[in-house]
Amino acid sequence: MEKKWEEMSSDEKQEAQLQKWLSPKDPEGNDLKFQSPQAEKAFKERATRLKDAIQMKKKPDRVPVFTIYGFYPALYAGFTPQELMYDYDKCLVAHNKYVLDFAPDGHIGAVVPGPGKLFEILDYKLYKWPGHGVSPSVSYQCNEGEYMKADEYDAFIDDPSNFYSNVYLPRIFGALEHLHAFSISDVLEIYGAGFNFIPFGLPPVQAAYKALFEAGAEALKWVGFMVAHATEMAAAGFPAFWDGPAKPPFDMIGDTLRGTKGIMTDMYRQPDKLLQGLEAMTPLVIKMGVAGVKASGVPVVPIVMHKGADGFLSDEQYKKFYWPPFRKVLMGLIDEGIVPFCFAEGGYNSRLKIIRDLPKGKVIWWLDRTDMTKAKEILGDVACIGGNVPPGLLAVGTPQQAKDYAKKLIDTCGKGGGYILGNGTVIEQAKPENLHAMIDTAKEYGVYK
Amino acid sequence: MSGELVRLLSDLKEPEALAFVEKALGEGVDPLDLLGQSKEAMNIVGQRFASSEYFIPDLVFSGVILKRIVEMLEPHLKKGQEAERLGKVIIGTVAGDIHDIGKDLVVFMLDVNGFEVLDLGIDVPVQKFVDTIKETSTKVVGLSGFLTLAFQSMKDTVDAIKEAGLRDKVRIMIGGGQIDEQVRGFTGADAYGKDAMEAVRLAKGWIGG
Numbered sequence: 001m002e003k004k005w006e007e008m009s010s011d012e013k014q015e016a017q018l019q020k021w022l023s024p025k026d027p028e029g030n031d032l033k034f035q036s037p038q039a040e041k042a043f044k045e046r047a048t049r050l051k052d053a054i055q056m057k058k059k060p061d062r063v064p065v066f067t068i069y070g071f072y073p074a075l076y077a078g079f080t081p082q083e084l085m086y087d088y089d090k091c092l093v094a095h096n097k098y099v100l101d102f103a104p105d106g107h108i109g110a111v112v113p114g115p116g117k118l119f120e121i122l123d124y125k126l127y128k129w130p131g132h133g134v135s136p137s138v139s140y141q142c143n144e145g146e147y148m149k150a151d152e153y154d155a156f157i158d159d160p161s162n163f164y165s166n167v168y169l170p171r172i173f174g175a176l177e178h179l180h181a182f183s184i185s186d187v188l189e190i191y192g193a194g195f196n197f198i199p200f201g202l203p204p205v206q207a208a209y210k211a212l213f214e215a216g217a218e219a220l221k222w223v224g225f226m227v228a229h230a231t232e233m234a235a236a237g238f239p240a241f242w243d244g245p246a247k248p249p250f251d252m253i254g255d256t257l258r259g260t261k262g263i264m265t266d267m268y269r270q271p272d273k274l275l276q277g278l279e280a281m282t283p284l285v286i287k288m289g290v291a292g293v294k295a296s297g298v299p300v301v302p303i304v305m306h307k308g309a310d311g312f313l314s315d316e317q318y319k320k321f322y323w324p325p326f327r328k329v330l331m332g333l334i335d336e337g338i339v340p341f342c343f344a345e346g347g348y349n350s351r352l353k354i355i356r357d358l359p360k361g362k363v364i365w366w367l368d369r370t371d372m373t374k375a376k377e378i379l380g381d382v383a384c385i386g387g388n389v390p391p392g393l394l395a396v397g398t399p400q401q402a403k404d405y406a407k408k409l410i411d412t413c414g415k416g417g418g419y420i421l422g423n424g425t426v427i428e429q430a431k432p433e434n435l436h437a438m439i440d441t442a443k444e445y446g447v448y449k
Numbered sequence: 450m451s452g453e454l455v456r457l458l459s460d461l462k463e464p465e466a467l468a469f470v471e472k473a474l475g476e477g478v479d480p481l482d483l484l485g486q487s488k489e490a491m492n493i494v495g496q497r498f499a500s501s502e503y504f505i506p507d508l509v510f511s512g513v514i515l516k517r518i519v520e521m522l523e524p525h526l527k528k529g530q531e532a533e534r535l536g537k538v539i540i541g542t543v544a545g546d547i548h549d550i551g552k553d554l555v556v557f558m559l560d561v562n563g564f565e566v567l568d569l570g571i572d573v574p575v576q577k578f579v580d581t582i583k584e585t586s587t588k589v590v591g592l593s594g595f596l597t598l599a600f601q602s603m604k605d606t607v608d609a610i611k612e613a614g615l616r617d618k619v620r621i622m623i624g625g626g627q628i629d630e631q632v633r634g635f636t637g638a639d640a641y642g643k644d645a646m647e648a649v650r651l652a653k654g655w656i657g658g
Contacts, residue, residue, distance in 0.1 A: 264506035396635040
């Protein structure tokens, strides 16, 4: 008899999750129909290659190659970033073209641009996006701010969901300014229950819900294209390798709640509150990652890391504020058989010894400007590493330079497996010939003998 | 003129530093002396940052404390008591890019190191850099950018400065997340810096001070 999920070890859960990923379903839940037997074979080969690199139980047939891109598919297909956010069909066409032309071993889906119209419906204030605060030809960018005030930690810690629904969302979405949601303190027994429905009768609250309904309809329209991309690419032999993001709790609070200056000031003025806030955030982030994987069936969760990079925090600050809650998130995901794809933007040289402290073969460290020789030396026996090809090189270098760089990485990091070749941080601009040179080097030079 | 405030501010002791300033002002201590001590403290903060004893949060928080001290001193300072500046530096995040954290740190460190900084802000059009150089005869320009799209914007800005006939009048430094020697070569800038203290070193080398 098959073991129940709760009885499985994290090893067994990971194997089960990855096996499920190796046998993709169509949106109706039936076995996916591949375009051809060759496509099916290629899908299994690509997914197995990535799986072997992650698990470190055996060497893959060759070094897998994976790329992370922002709006580059727009540029490559001749569209603007704005078109990708508003014309979902173009978004699908551009992302399909990128994957089919460059043929990496896995892709990141088409969700990066996001549904522009939905953001307009909600009057989304956290970002400027193409044609909406920044030029139609550039990527969206965050509006930093203190969306949670310095004296609101207690409110967040006491009831994070209530804080999100009734305080945070109304601040980041203009259309939800008067959003009201139930909270645990509302009486729902018969005596008094009626009172708690009063807010929902008020026109501004009803307007907020109307905006939510419209946004929901738009989200459904958009997600159809996202699913189409994943399904069409899988049928052509290309597995999705990212879904359902999570974040280190420190970045959750530092990026979009308190802001960089806010969280850095809190480290001095109210370190204990910050630590409590980070602790309260931790289970929520784990749930976020698990929910994404359940919805997509792709057990690799991207975790983009910002404020723990070299220089951003001292070792002591990193060990006190950043790593403990982040490690809990990683372990929470690992316990569900999920593979955290930790994407360390900037340098991570000073953190390598600290982040070593995780079970073997459970996580990917995607490194941007870290010394890869050192990374392999310190992490190589416990975790899969990847990344590091500089976006500057891909944007302004030559194919020969890209090839040489990739070869050097394969020589130093590829030894014994546990390595994925790829670019260090999100590609917005690149010469296609440089990208081809990098990807093809994995295929030609990266074969394990 | 090493004093208690130098120690308190450079060690980031906010309540103690503010209490000290309040008490000193009450006792009639010359506000210029307190301002001098604050500058000396910020120099120490900069040195500690350069030697990796301090990190970005420490730099940010030292700025938070300094701002509050300056606010306390201002009503007591007579106009024109500001010290001589070393020279002017133009700083801005290039067109298309709205990131300001790195730029603000550079502006802050240049300012506390005695430069007059003309901060043009974020998403700065190419022409605005050119016009500001013309209007102010500034000799050092710093271009900031976090996104890879900034590479092209930086190059466009350098090219426009060249076309305006100003290239031999200014030294241009660039900085930001993904900037390296290869990108510097592409943009045609004179140098790149990996952090705020390098911007100070470059500016000092070019302007003196």
